[in-house]
Amino acid sequence: xxxVDCALVILAHNGSPFTRHCLxxxxxxxxxxxxxFLVDNASSDETPALIAEMAPRLRAAGVAVTTWRNxxxxxxxxxxxxxxxxxxxxxxxxxxxxxxxxxxDWLARFQAVFRDRPAAGIVGPKLIYPYRPHxxxxxxxxxxxxxxxxxxxxxxxxxxPRYATPWATWSLISACWMMRTDLRDRVGYLDExxxxxxxxxxxxxxxxxxxxxxxLYTPTVEMYHFEGITTASFGQVEYQRNIARNSxxxxxxxxxxxxxxHDDLPAxxxxxxxxxxxxxxxxxxxxxxx
Numbered sequence: 001x002x003x004v005d006c007a008l009v010i011l012a013h014n015g016s017p018f019t020r021h022c023l024x025x026x027x028x029x030x031x032x033x034x035x036x037f038l039v040d041n042a043s044s045d046e047t048p049a050l051i052a053e054m055a056p057r058l059r060a061a062g063v064a065v066t067t068w069r070n071x072x073x074x075x076x077x078x079x080x081x082x083x084x085x086x087x088x089x090x091x092x093x094x095x096x097x098x099x100x101x102x103x104x105d106w107l108a109r110f111q112a113v114f115r116d117r118p119a120a121g122i123v124g125p126k127l128i129y130p131y132r133p134h135x136x137x138x139x140x141x142x143x144x145x146x147x148x149x150x151x152x153x154x155x156x157x158x159x160x161p162r163y164a165t166p167w168a169t170w171s172l173i174s175a176c177w178m179m180r181t182d183l184r185d186r187v188g189y190l191d192e193x194x195x196x197x198x199x200x201x202x203x204x205x206x207x208x209x210x211x212x213x214x215x216l217y218t219p220t221v222e223m224y225h226f227e228g229i230t231t232a233s234f235g236q237v238e239y240q241r242n243i244a245r246n247s248x249x250x251x252x253x254x255x256x257x258x259x260x261x262h263d264d265l266p267a268x269x270x271x272x273x274x275x276x277x278x279x280x281x282x283x284x285x286x287x288x289x290x
Contacts, residue, residue, distance in 0.1 A: 001031075001032055001061060001062060002030070002031045002032070002108070003031065003032050003033065003034050003062055003063070004031050004032070004033055004034065004091075004107040004108060004111060005034050005089050005090055005091065006033050006034060006035070006089050006090070006091035006092065006093055006107060006110075006111070006178065007033060007034065007035035007036065007037060007087040007088070007089040007091070007092050007093065007181070008026070008033045008035070008036045008037070008093045008095055009037045009039075009080055009083040009084060009087070009092060009093065009094050009095070010022065010023075010036070010037070010038050010039070010095050010096075010097055011039050011041050011076065011079050011080060011083075011096075011097065012038070012039065012040055012041060012043060012047050012051070012097045013040075013041040013042060013043055013047075013073050014043045014044060014045045014047060015045075015047075015097055015098060015229045016043070016045050016046040016047045016050045018097055018098040018226055018229050019047060019050055019097040020050055020054070021098075021100045021130075021284075021286060022095065022096075022097050022098070022099055022100050023038075023050075023054045023058070024100075025100040025101035025224075025286065025288070026058070026101060027057060027058065027061060028101070028104075028288065029101045029104050029105070029106060029107070029288070030104040030105045030108075030290075031104075031105050031106070031107045031108050032061055032062060032063055032107075033063060033089075033093065033107060034063070034064060034089050035063065035064045035065075035066070035087065035088065035089050036058060036063050036064070036065045036066070037066050037067075037083035037086065037087070038051055038054075038055065038065060038066070038067045039067070039068060039069075039070065039079055039082075039083055040067070040068070040069040040070065041070050041073050041074060041075075041079050042069070042070050042071060042072050042073040042074075043069075048069065051067050055067055066083075066086065073196070074196075075192075075195045075196025075197055076190070076196060076197035076200060077189075077190040077191065077192045077194055077195055077196070077197070077200045078192050078195065080094060080190055081189040081190050081192070084181075084184055084189065084190075085184065085189075087181050089181060090180065090181055090182075091110075091111065091114070091178055091179065091180060091181060092178070092179055092180075092181045093107070093110070093176070093177070093178045093179075094174045094175075094176065094177055094179070094201075095175070095176050096174075096175045096176065096225065096229075097229070098175075098225065098226040098227070098228075098229035099127075099175055099176050099223050099224060099225045099226075100130060100223070100224040100286050101223065101224075101288060102128065102222040102223055102224050102286075102287075102288055102289055103125075103220070103221050103222045103223070103288070103289055103290075104288045104289065104290055105290070106125070106221045106222075106223065107178075109218070109220045109221045110123055110125075110178040110218075110221055111178070112220075113166075113216060113218050113220070114178075114180070117214055117216060119212070119213060119214045120180075120213065120214045120215075120216055121179060121180055121183055121187070121208040121209075121211075121213025121214060121215060122172060122177055122178070122179040122180075122183070122204075122205055122208055122213070122215045122216070123177060123178050123179070123215075123216045123217075123218055124138075124140060124172035124173070124176070124177040124215075124216070124217050124218070125176055125177070125217075125218060125219075125221035125222060125223045126138075126139050126153075126163065126217075126218075126219045126221065126222045126223070127139075127173075127175060127176065127222075127223055127224075127225045128158055128222055128223070128224060128225070129224070129225070129226075129227070129278070129280055130224040130225070130226060130284050130285060130286055131280040131281050131282070131283065131284065131285060132280070132281045132283065132285050133157070133158065133279070133281075134158045134285070135154075135155050135156060135157060135158060135278055135279075135280070136153035136154060136155070136156045136157070136158060136160065136163055137151065137154060137225055137227060138151040138152065138153065138154060138173055138175075138225075139151075139152040139153035139156075139163040139217055139219065140152045140153075140167060140169040140171075140172060140217030141169060141170070141171040141172055141173060141202065141205075142169070142263075142265050142269070143170055143171060143202075143258060143261060144258070144261070144263045144265070144270060145258055145259055145261050145263050146251070146258065147247075147250065147251035147254065147255060147258045148270045149171075149202070149270070150265055150269050150270045151173070152169075152217070154273050155273045155277065155278050158222075163219060164219050165219065166216060166217060166218045166219065166220075167216070167217050168214055168215065168216055168217075169205075169215055169216070169217055170205060170206055170209055170215060170261075171201070171202040171205040171206060171215065172201065172202075172205055172215060172217065173201055173202070174200075174201035174204075175223075175225045175227075176223045176225065177201075179208075180213075183204075183208060183213070186211060187204070187207045187208050187211050187213070188204075188207060190203075190204055191203050191204070193249060194246045194249065194250075196242065197242065198242055198243050198246045198247075199246040199247065199249065199250040200246075202250060203250060203253070206254060206257070222289065224286060227275070
């Protein structure tokens with residue numbers, strides 16, 4: 001089994017069936033990470049038992065696994081930062097526990113982007129739904145002159161040629177991405193002002209760009225993302241309030257920067273497409289590809 005010099009950081013707050021999908025897909029991939037930090041963010045379901053089951057299997061496959069349990073849900077930024085601080089590999093991958101590997105050699109393909117683009121700081125995949133016909137969920141993020149967010153390609157066909165080309169963007173979502181570990185030293189960690197979640201990833205991408213790094217979308221890596229499982233654990237009402245609060249912080253911080261953007265998307269591209277509008281089947285399909 002080939003191992004890649006990177007560390008995966010995965011938080012789990014409940015949603016144990018999705019965490020199982022995620023970890024099984026990592027084990028079933030053609031390449032494995034050198035390190036894995038698996039953090040139980042105060043789950044109240046079967047997550048502790050699942051981690052106790054899966055950690056030895058991952059270690060047997062040659063992955064250096066570190067696990068711990070937080071006594072309270074620390075949110076995304078703080079809990080990820082605590083793990084990222086301990087990474088010893090040159091690359092760090094953030095994964096939500098409701099993602100799963102689609103492209104079997106995904107880690108090697110991510111690293112190939114960094115080899116080809118020495119200025120790359122963060123690289124994100126084509127996120128697709130784990131339900132047929134596997135439409136695109138996010139092919140990079142666009143930001144309007146007013147700071148509105150659009151998931152490029154949301155709802156488009158998986159192989160739509162418009163999203164088959166790598167491109168440089170100002171932001172990505174951290175459901176899954178690979179980044180240089182030393183961004184923590186040169187750019188800083190996730191800003192915990194965006195507690196407990198939302199916009200901390202967009203903010204880090206912008207700071208990386210401002211520091212001279214490239215932020216890139218690559219279609220060469222496809223990842224499944226169930227979407228909303230990780231964030232739903234906070235409760236729908238609080239989650240919506242949190243989006244509003246953190247969106248305001250984000251726009252206030254960068255409004256001068258956004259005013260300089262050339263907005264190349266029509267206004268309707270910024271309308272959020274609900275999952276019910278995407279024509280997804282109810283059956284999970286997690287087939288991997290080479």
